[in-house]
Amino acid sequence: MAAVIAREVRDRETVAVGTLSPIPAAGVLLASRRHAPRATVIIINHDDHWPFHDGSKEFYDFAQRGKLDLFFLSGGQIDQFGNLNLITIGEHDHPWIRLPGGAGSAMLYYLVRRVILFRTDHTPRTFVERVDCLTSPGSSPPRVFRPGGPWKVVTPLAVLAFNRESRRLELESVHPGISVTQVQSATGFSLLAPREVPTTPPPTEEDLAILRGPVRESVAKLYPIFARTAFLAA
Amino acid sequence: MPGHVGSDYETLRPEFKVIPDPYSGKDVLLVPAIVPDVSFIHALQADAEGNLRLEEKEDDVLLARASRVVVASAEEIVDADTLRRAPYGLRLSGIYVAALVHVPGGAHPTACRGRYGIDEAHITEYLELAKSDDTFRTYLQRHVFDLKDHTAYLAEAGLGALAA
Numbered sequence: 169m170a171a172v173i174a175r176e177v178r179d180r181e182t183v184a185v186g187t188l189s190p191i192p193a194a195g196v197l198l199a200s201r202r203h204a205p206r207a208t209v210i211i212i213n214h215d216d217h218w219p220f221h222d223g224s225k226e227f228y229d230f231a232q233r234g235k236l237d238l239f240f241l242s243g244g245q246i247d248q249f250g251n252l253n254l255i256t257i258g259e260h261d262h263p264w265i266r267l268p269g270g271a272g273s274a275m276l277y278y279l280v281r282r283v284i285l286f287r288t289d290h291t292p293r294t295f296v297e298r299v300d301c302l303t304s305p306g307s308s309p310p311r312v313f314r315p316g317g318p319w320k321v322v323t324p325l326a327v328l329a330f331n332r333e334s335r336r337l338e339l340e341s342v343h344p345g346i347s348v349t350q351v352q353s354a355t356g357f358s359l360l361a362p363r364e365v366p367t368t369p370p371p372t373e374e375d376l377a378i379l380r381g382p383v384r385e386s387v388a389k390l391y392p393i394f395a396r397t398a399f400l401a402a
Numbered sequence: 403m404p405g406h407v408g409s410d411y412e413t414l415r416p417e418f419k420v421i422p423d424p425y426s427g428k429d430v431l432l433v434p435a436i437v438p439d440v441s442f443i444h445a446l447q448a449d450a451e452g453n454l455r456l457e458e459k460e461d462d463v464l465l466a467r468a469s470r471v472v473v474a475s476a477e478e479i480v481d482a483d484t485l486r487r488a489p490y491g492l493r494l495s496g497i498y499v500a501a502l503v504h505v506p507g508g509a510h511p512t513a514c515r516g517r518y519g520i521d522e523a524h525i526t527e528y529l530e531l532a533k534s535d536d537t538f539r540t541y542l543q544r545h546v547f548d549l550k551d552h553t554a555y556l557a558e559a560g561l562g563a564l565a566a
């Protein structure tokens with residue numbers, strides 16, 4: 169997933185990674201050590217990648233001014249329209265799961281040019297027909313100020329892309345060893361897909377070496393447990 | 403507040419209002435300011451006037467300025483000159499601070515820059531015991547009620563050196 173995310177980072181862009189996002193952090197750090205050395209990398213509260221001096225307030229102000237090109241969000245539920253739910257699952261007043269809340273997501277999803285959604289699982293429970301509670305919509309009518317929005321969804325099974333014309337998620341590629349049928353049965357809505365679905369290119373030897381070396385070392389400063397456990401030895 | 407328009411926040415939070423931005427004409431969401439009655443914040447250092455030196459990664463200054471009353475704790479009490487010359491940290495003037503308490507180790511089990519790191523074992527224990535009221539009582543018993551004072555707490559946390 170980190171290698172897939174890395175490919176989405178463009179050189180010279182300003183890319184930010186929020187809280188609880190070790191995989192996007194690893195992906196962005198990989199990109200900055202490979203094809204995007206001039207990208208500005210912001211990783212929340214990382215000693216080497218946090219340019220702000222006035223708390224998260226300064227970061228949100230920076231984002232509100234439209235200065236971010238790429239950001240990463242997740243959702244307790246994600247639906248076919250790219251809608252996110254971070255509030256409650258089930259009936260709102262009697263939910264069976266209370267999620268942490270939207271925090272900055274309903275602003276960042278509108279203001280950051282491209283937002284990549286990520287999940288470390290891919291199940292029909294997460295990828296639903298329609299979200300129970302709408303924290304942040306995938307698209308908005310023209311009356312609403314919205315320069316940005318969803319771009320891709322990266323999971324352990326596949327990459328979905330958000331089509332800004334149809335305002336729907338579409339299957340872009342399946343990871344090596346995964347079939348379209350498997351992805352469909354793990355998804356709670358019917359997937360739009362091209363006739364021939366390409367396979368996601370696997371990480372190269374070079375990618376893996378950078379991930380397991382300098383990226384792991386940098387990620388460890390913010391996510392020590394993740395760095396200890398998530399990087400499989402060669 | 404940019405964004406948010408068209409989300410369920412509009413219905414879940416009736417105090418949030420959608421209006422056209424008078425400058426661009428586009429719809430925006432207005433959110434009333436939060437005014438806490440009291441906020442508790444922990445400083446890296448403080449002087450006797452209640453001037454604070456705060457962690458730059460936290461939103462303590464924002465919180466303090468929004469609150470009616472601010473109660474601060476600080477790792478160290480230093481003289482005004484030392485506070486002025488410190489290279490790192492956000493400053494909050496003592497005019498915002500109603501009360502100041504010297505609490506070394508006051509951020510434990512979370513981290514405090516230059517003093518101590520995150521206590522991973524303690525936080526893991528807390529997460530486990532916070533799952534139900536019953537087990538949380540065990541946590542309180544172990545880390546609050548069974549300890550004589552803050553010095554005992556620090557000793558148990560392996561931060562006894564700070565108490566000196």
